[in-house]
Amino acid sequence: MNYFKLAWRNIWRNKKRTLITAASVFFALFLAILMVGLQEGTYAHMIKISVEDFYGYAQVHGKGFSEDKTLTNSLEYNQEIIDYLNSNKNVKQIQPRIESFALSAFSDKSKGIVILGVDPNLEFEKPTIKKRLVAGNFDEIYDNGIVITEKLAEYLGAEIGDSLALIGQGYQGISAVGLYKIVATISMPNPMLNSGLAYLDIKTAQELFSLENRLTGLSLSFNDNRKFKETTQELRSNLPEGYEIFHWEEEMPEIKQFVESDRAGGQIFLVILYIIIGFGIFGTALMMIAERIKEFGIMVAVGMQKMKIVILVGVEMLYITSLGIIASIVFSIPIMYYLNINPITFTGDMAKTYESYGFEPVMPAAFQLDYFINQPIVVIIITIIAIIYPLWGISKLDVIKSIRK
Amino acid sequence: MKIIEIKNLHKIYTETAVPVKAVNGIDLSFDQGEFTAIVGPSGSGKTTFLNMLGGLDKPSEGEVIIDGINIGSLSSKQVIDFRLRNIGFVFQAYNLIPVLTAKENVEFIMQLQNQDKKEREARAIEMLKAVGLGERINNRPAKLSGGEQQRVAVARALASKPKFILADEPTANLDSASTNNLLEIMQELNKKENITFIFSTHDQRVVNKARRVITIDDGKVKTDVKI
Ligand SMILES: Nc1ncnc2c1ncn2[C@@H]1O[C@H](COP(=O)(O)OP(=O)(O)OP(=O)(O)O)[C@@H](O)[C@H]1O
Ligand SMILES: [Mg+2]
Numbered sequence: 001m002n003y004f005k006l007a008w009r010n011i012w013r014n015k016k017r018t019l020i021t022a023a024s025v026f027f028a029l030f031l032a033i034l035m036v037g038l039q040e041g042t043y044a045h046m047i048k049i050s051v052e053d054f055y056g057y058a059q060v061h062g063k064g065f066s067e068d069k070t071l072t073n074s075l076e077y078n079q080e081i082i083d084y085l086n087s088n089k090n091v092k093q094i095q096p097r098i099e100s101f102a103l104s105a106f107s108d109k110s111k112g113i114v115i116l117g118v119d120p121n122l123e124f125e126k127p128t129i130k131k132r133l134v135a136g137n138f139d140e141i142y143d144n145g146i147v148i149t150e151k152l153a154e155y156l157g158a159e160i161g162d163s164l165a166l167i168g169q170g171y172q173g174i175s176a177v178g179l180y181k182i183v184a185t186i187s188m189p190n191p192m193l194n195s196g197l198a199y200l201d202i203k204t205a206q207e208l209f210s211l212e213n214r215l216t217g218l219s220l221s222f223n224d225n226r227k228f229k230e231t232t233q234e235l236r237s238n239l240p241e242g243y244e245i246f247h248w249e250e251e252m253p254e255i256k257q258f259v260e261s262d263r264a265g266g267q268i269f270l271v272i273l274y275i276i277i278g279f280g281i282f283g284t285a286l287m288m289i290a291e292r293i294k295e296f297g298i299m300v301a302v303g304m305q306k307m308k309i310v311i312l313v314g315v316e317m318l319y320i321t322s323l324g325i326i327a328s329i330v331f332s333i334p335i336m337y338y339l340n341i342n343p344i345t346f347t348g349d350m351a352k353t354y355e356s357y358g359f360e361p362v363m364p365a366a367f368q369l370d371y372f373i374n375q376p377i378v379v380i381i382i383t384i385i386a387i388i389y390p391l392w393g394i395s396k397l398d399v400i401k402s403i404r405k
Numbered sequence: 406m407k408i409i410e411i412k413n414l415h416k417i418y419t420e421t422a423v424p425v426k427a428v429n430g431i432d433l434s435f436d437q438g439e440f441t442a443i444v445g446p447s448g449s450g451k452t453t454f455l456n457m458l459g460g461l462d463k464p465s466e467g468e469v470i471i472d473g474i475n476i477g478s479l480s481s482k483q484v485i486d487f488r489l490r491n492i493g494f495v496f497q498a499y500n501l502i503p504v505l506t507a508k509e510n511v512e513f514i515m516q517l518q519n520q521d522k523k524e525r526e527a528r529a530i531e532m533l534k535a536v537g538l539g540e541r542i543n544n545r546p547a548k549l550s551g552g553e554q555q556r557v558a559v560a561r562a563l564a565s566k567p568k569f570i571l572a573d574e575p576t577a578n579l580d581s582a583s584t585n586n587l588l589e590i591m592q593e594l595n596k597k598e599n600i601t602f603i604f605s606t607h608d609q610r611v612v613n614k615a616r617r618v619i620t621i622d623d624g625k626v627k628t629d630v631k632i
Contacts, residue, residue, distance in 0.1 A: 006502075006504065006505070009504035009505075010504055013503065013504060294499060295499070295502065295503070298494075298496060298499070298500060299502070300485060301459070301461055301488065301494050301496075302488065302489070302493075302494050302513075302514055302517075302561075302562075303485055303486065303488045303489025303490070303514060303517055303518075303565075304485070304489075304517055305482060305485055305486075306485075308517075399461050400456055400461055400462050403461075403496060
């Protein structure tokens with residue numbers, strides 16, 4: 001009869017209490033896994049939209065561009081910078097970009113919009129962008145075509161096939177004027193972008209803004225995107241003269257801030273949840289010990305060291321928590337997997353609220369192994385903390401008094 | 406052969422409003438193979454005395470020397486180990502671990518002593534047979550009568566081969582048939598295997614079976630009669 005077997009038998013002495021305690025661990029942990037999974041999934045989705053679909057994990061600019069986003073601070077697109085960036089093993093893709101402004105005009109309407117010059121092959125192949133196509137065809141953009149947002153088309157009263165005029169200022173103050181055929185309309189989740197954004201082929205944009213071989217940025221994606229900070233740092237250390245590089249967190253701190261503050265809110269909830277669980281475990285341990293004081297007294301009297309009883313009861317408590325932990329993992333894995341593949345999609349007012357903040361009204365769940373490991377570890381640590389005091393009571397047990405009970 | 410020597414033993418409880426002199430100067434010695442009853446009115450100090458004898462309680466004054474070792478000089482952990490190796494205990498009731506079978510309960514102390522599994526199983530069965538429970542080895546305490554439970558407790562105390570067995574009112578919760586039965590088993594083990602028993606009791610029939618009767622009153626030895 002080893003301690004593990006003895007502990008196992010002991011927890012079933014009071015079936016109801018064991019099951020209630022295990023169930024409370026189960027519900028709390030299940031809730032925690034679900035909540036963290038949905039939160040992290042939503043953040044990842046948000047970051048994906050802003051970062052992967054728009055900025056890139058890092059961008060190289062001409063020096064001074066991030067301070068003053070004008071074409072004067074554009075960069076020279078040459079083999080030297082490409083070779084340099086490719087020399088880093090983590091760099092997966094380099095996407096040339098031009099980001100500027102122009103006035104768009106059709107018939108008697110006009111509106112200032114953001115102009116994005118992109119490599120259509122790379123940009124419109126991104127699954128998220130691809131699925132935002134409302135009408136038309138991206139492929140026709142090469143031949144002096146333009147892709148504009150749905151809302152802009154609506155505002156201007158323009159349709160596919162119409163010609164849109166762009167008027168702005170090019171490199172070194174040269175005026176930028178051009179006429180482009182609308183080949184497709186697109187819907188952006190961010191309402192501000194959706195009201196005024198247009199895509200041009202990078203070559204077309206270079207011509208419009210008299211940039212020749214210049215760009216405003218090189219957007220980078222990495223083999224391991226999680227290492228965006230380290231890789232940016234590595235690239236920054238030997239960056240050729242005249243360039244600068246920033247990763248997305250530096251460029252868009254508001255996303256990081258939003259994620260962090262929202263995550264903090266979730267963590268407060270988790271802390272409260274875990275405190276409740278901790279007290280539940282604490283109470284169970286106290287009761288389990290209190291009703292067995294006489295038994296423990298006899299065990300010590302016949303020659304069992306108190307430390308062994310402490311270990312025995314510790315194992316019993318860990319068994320009870322483990323029952324809850326295992327149940328919650330077994331239960332949550334398929335659910336999280338399902339929600340990862342079939343994200344919760346909001347409709348009605350909830351969807352409107354999300355959209356008004358510039359977010360897509362979806363809540364995909366993150367499905368990552370560590371969420372099924374980290375939370376259980378936290379619960380085990382809480383269990384250990386919660387039983388310290390009750391177990392300490394065993395080590396202070398007075399044999400005579402406990403036997404007399 | 407002397408196995409226990411008690412010198413000038415005192416126990417004064419001071420936590421109470423008036424200090425209680427529960428044991429008030431006892432000098433005694435016990436030999437190997439004794440079968441001794443400790444008697445006396447309620448509150449006379451029998452339990453207090455036995456607890457100090459078994460190293461469960463610390464004397465206020467005086468010494469308990471077992472096989473030449475003054476157990477007052479041992480640390481609290483050492484005392485627990487000393488009990489494990491030298492003293493068998495039978496308490497009034499609820500001696501056994503409820504989730505263990507009779508056999509597992511008997512094995513329990515041998516396991517604490519790190520005895521080999523085969524050896525301890527064989528000995529547990531042997532001891533349970535000796536107390537007449539050869540047929541009940543796989544029963545848990547809840548499935549045993551009070552008398553049977555006490556017999557398992559005796560088997561457990563014996564199995565670890567202690568120098569002596571202390572039993573504080575082992576028959577207090579038993580009917581007279583079970584009392585007789587338990588005493589007969591104890592007597593037989595005492596005679597056959599020369600095991601030392603020291604037990605307290607209020608029961609005259611139990612006293613009648615003893616070969617030495619020590620009467621305690623007011624924490625002092627009143628009479629000490631060998632039969
Ligand atoms: N922890 C304690 N604190 C204070 N007084 C105590 C304590 N334990 C025992 N006493 C007192 O010491 C005296 C002896 O008690 P003890 O239990 O040894 O008597 P006893 O002979 O075993 O009695 P009984 O036959 O009723 O079991 C009693 O007066 C009792 O009230
Ligand atoms: Mg007593």
